Amino acid sequence: MNLSVLTRFSMRKKLLLAPLLAAVLMVVSSLTAYVGIRRQQQWLRSIYQERIPGLKIAADTDSSMAAAQANAYEVLSMMQAGFPPPTKWRRLPGN
Numbered sequence: 277m278n279l280s281v282l283t284r285f286s287m288r289k290k291l292l293l294a295p296l297l298a299a300v301l302m303v304v305s306s307l308t309a310y311v312g313i314r315r316q317q318q319w320l321r322s323i324y325q326e327r328i329p330g331l332k333i334a335a336d337t338d339s340s341m342a343a344a345q346a347n348a349y350e351v352l353s354m355m356q357a358g359f360p361p362p363t364k365w366r367r368l369p370g371n
Contacts, residue, residue, distance in 0.1 A: 282290060 285293075
């Protein structure tokens with residue numbers, strides 16, 4: 277920076293330059309933080325509204341598939357051991 281620019285200003289303006297610059301930098305920093313917080317809020321809202329329901333569906337599907345697999349292994353082991361099928365089971369229509 278050329279110092280001849282500063283020689284044009286009075287001592288009072290030169291002394292006020294540093295606090296003015298500090299205030300401008302604080303405002304810029306505050307605006308940057310505000311924009312960052314807004315983006316974080318949007319991302320969290322996106323996670324909460326879109327991704328968490330998908331994870332719940334996947335978890336429910338996983339647990340029902342695990343239950344179906346456990347029931348299938350139970351039936352297969354009962355068939356191999358020669359146990360009669362339980363009376364509470366119903367046959368599916370068409371079988």
